[in-house]
Amino acid sequence: MSNLRSTADFLLHDWLDVSRLAQRERFADHSRETFDAVFDTCERIAREKFAPFNRTVDVEEPHFDGERVILPRCTYDARQAYADSGMLSAAQDYELGGMQLPYVVEAAANGFFACASVSINTSMLTSANANAILVAGSPVQQRVFAANEFNGRWAGTMALSEPQAGSSLSDIATRAEPDGVDFEGDVLGPRYRLRGNKMWISAGEHELTENIVHLVLAKIPGADGKLVPGVKGISLFIVPKQLVNEQGELTGERNDVALAGLNHKLGWRGTTNTLLNFGEGRYPVRGGPGAIGYLVGQPGEGLKNMFHMMNEARIAIGMAATMLGLAGYYASLDYAKTRTQGRPVGVGGKDAAQAPVAIIEHADVKRMLLAQKAYGEGALALNLYCALLVDEGRTAAGEQAERARLLLEVLTPIAKSWPSEWCLEANSLAIQVHGGYGYTRDFPVEQYWRDNRLNMIHEGTHGIQAADLLGRKVRMQGGAGLMLLAETVNATIQKAMAHARLAGHANQLARALADVGATTKAAWANEQPEEALANAVPYMQAFGHTVLAWMWLDVACSVLSRDATLSDPQSVGRMGATDYFFQYELPRIGAWLQVVKERNMVCAQMPLDAF
């Protein structure tokens, strides 16, 4: 954790200089000192209430006794400690009980918890749920539901997917019908009856809190009783597990939301994942069929309202993947320093009587550690950079805010996908460093690897992110986002040119950037989405590696500006990771871009019977 703290401190302060945000009105009470205090608290809680129980939540998987979902004691304690810390509403307004913390600091502070135990605590879902209600809900909904989530009394979920509709939300079939003639008169919002099944709902059922606030996507049938096809027909509803009154008191009526089953997963087992039945009649309520839900915002605007938080949700996934990557790095670094075996190359057979060395002395172990460092710390840089763009988009002045929002749109698929892919690879290397021991459950690295495998799947799969990037983000506003990114990367290249040590890297990045630009054009040369998007994932991989090279080059500029002689071992480490990234990683993009450029249809045109 001390390693994470020093890296986060360097990135936030020496690199991103986030303390300058305190010059803005919203953050006027803040300073490096308040940020440090938040970090101290989070680091301590993570160390005491999260880290010691990471294996516990893996082994004592949630189970259902027919009445209740059973979770280990530590899950209650971790959630309570997190809620007590105020982190649930850290970025919210003072009036809401928040700290008005910059999002970038909140995201970094949450990193300590994810690094300690990524799945034990699902409070981030609660925050996201409450945030969505803040954006689209009525004042009463905000006061009754959002406020009781931010203060830790209730928990929240995001109920989007259905068994037949995961990536394809337009196909959801949950119906919401007006609940009686007076349905519009309910103080909690227009009242509907919902019926349908929701799949992959994290924290969908538990006893951690007295109530669970489900945010549910459903379709209101048209006059003909049919559901509107496509995303346009989707609306958003608050469906509390326990009904409440306008004062936020439980009425004692259980709503008709029933656990249909727990999903038993490869990893991430601290988080309950559920199939929920809405309105199947298990808990009949107020004499009618269906679960009672309250419309949030306007009918038909469900996706828009839910996806308002999407950039942050995707950064959060990127951060989770990153933290697992770093957790594996730290574990394998410790192991490599203490485990002795073998002799340096060149000694081997010749002087077998010499004592074995720590395995970190072996070049291949160093390679595996440096790759992990480059992946994990690079991913952290990217995610913090994106988190800062969230703050800039909200609090910077006019055009600067607009540019931040545009740049964030382009970078979000990378912030989510790149750590998911490469910090998973880092975790595999962490296992490899441990040898046979890494394959046992006596060491933590196999769990990190299992936990991390989720991140390429949830919150938009790799394929979805890639289609979003190449199909939408680099094309929107006539390519304005891509141009802005190029401009921003070029500024780093210019800055790096001033350092002789970095000129080669700067030139290499300039070539990579040009290649990505040319490839983007080539992909869309004939404006056929089938051809352009046939290789969207390789495109995203190359795009991601280019973005990460930019991150490392920019970080390296900060290193050299502050410590030109590399007197601090951490400076040497960051320069080493930069060199590694440019020499071992960036050259990979050629192979990925080639197939995009030539609009290679080998995969897309495979006949189904040829597999």
Place this chain on the structure above:
Amino acid sequence: MSNLRSTADFLLHDWLDVSRLAQRERFADHSRETFDAVFDTCERIAREKFAPFNRTVDVEEPHFDGERVILPRCTYDARQAYADSGMLSAAQDYELGGMQLPYVVEAAANGFFACASVSINTSMLTSANANAILVAGSPVQQRVFAANEFNGRWAGTMALSEPQAGSSLSDIATRAEPDGVDFEGDVLGPRYRLRGNKMWISAGEHELTENIVHLVLAKIPGADGKLVPGVKGISLFIVPKQLVNEQGELTGERNDVALAGLNHKLGWRGTTNTLLNFGEGRYPVRGGPGAIGYLVGQPGEGLKNMFHMMNEARIAIGMAATMLGLAGYYASLDYAKTRTQGRPVGVGGKDAAQAPVAIIEHADVKRMLLAQKAYGEGALALNLYCALLVDEGRTAAGEQAERARLLLEVLTPIAKSWPSEWCLEANSLAIQVHGGYGYTRDFPVEQYWRDNRLNMIHEGTHGIQAADLLGRKVRMQGGAGLMLLAETVNATIQKAMAHARLAGHANQLARALADVGATTKAAWANEQPEEALANAVPYMQAFGHTVLAWMWLDVACSVLSRDATLSDPQSVGRMGATDYFFQYELPRIGAWLQVVKERNMVCAQMPLDAF
């Protein structure tokens, strides 16, 4: 399985033409018909006794009740069915009860079991153990121990590693001291007393058979009572769990081999993995301290005798990795054909009322399936090719046999490492095709991925294979092995040039081969192992991809020779996989080779305090 059968049949018969082996005296009784009969039997047993229990052995992990290791019933049944099939001694002489089956056919036949459940059956260890005794043991040892392993009565282990010595066997500390003045007079072999700990011993303790024959590496102390440092001091011993007499009857004396603990693993849980104590006094035997063991072969030749079977052991690991890759491919292919979701690119928003399609219609899903096919079937081709080299090395005439042995030496690190790395990647893609369902334990793919993670670790880690390849194999006999490989690859290139469809691939492979050759020279240009081997793993990755491209090109030649118009969908599939490999995979080698060529020391020179 039907998919595997048709692929294996194509590779063995249409590509490798293994039936021609029947022209050799040893295989004179064999023919395509006998090979098919073996496949039929193995496929049936694998389908009935292995496949249905793959999840069972994952869930009902071996445990120790203080007296016995408890295994599920299916493990007993699977082992018995395998032993009854005669596969334990399939490749052995008729006099030993074997079938004199070519090794390549035996290896392919064993593939059906690995594809069905890779970890349920550890008979391959028993065969390898018995084989080592055949090679180095006395006639009595062969009759008493090897014969009773081949007939399925007893099981065998390979006890090499120790807690402090995994990759570095020269550091083993197990001692073997002569057992009394008459120690050389024992009919079972020179009798020693062994004391030490052995780690990672698969099938080290169980009740599946009445006895377990441990093959143990230990050091005989010199006159000064000290162990000889290095590998030279290592000898090989038979240490039976239950002592036996010359007739192979149990004497009723339990030898002092005690289970110290079971390793709890990430996967491969059907196989018990143990820490064993030899001679710690838990089962005192014949009034002396130490476990009783019988020397096999000459003192000091332990490693040589144990490693006699190394090529085959490594091919077996490669095959296991391959079969897991193919199992995941078949599972995700089935899923992709039946799971509906989304619409083809270009339809999406425009016609959301159209019914969702099977996900195999999506280009990115096809890409993930074709990658799996290219990895899995390519790896199978390589492993069968290597297995055939084993047969050629043993039964071909003079120089041809010598060339086969030399080529096998060069290819073995690739046969083991390449499937371990890329069929693991295939398993990750199989999860991805399944989306959230792939992350649950309701589908088999997450287990394949966990099981497969072992293969880069055991039987020589990735790093060890790479050092063997670049440090030894491509340099031995003045580079004769590498030259022979180049010559063999060039023959394929020439053959491919005759097919217009393959000329581009052939040229690309020629360039890749030249690049690998130049890189090998550059790595060793100044004869410094520290520099040459600093990037041995990237070298092995590039070497492996080049070898696999060669395999696919050679397979493609066979496809076109037999079905020039590609009238069979399987031909289309093989050509598609070939194209995929050349267009998506082979271009990756540039990035790997570059760091080897420039003898990049960025990783090797990282100071320890900079991580």
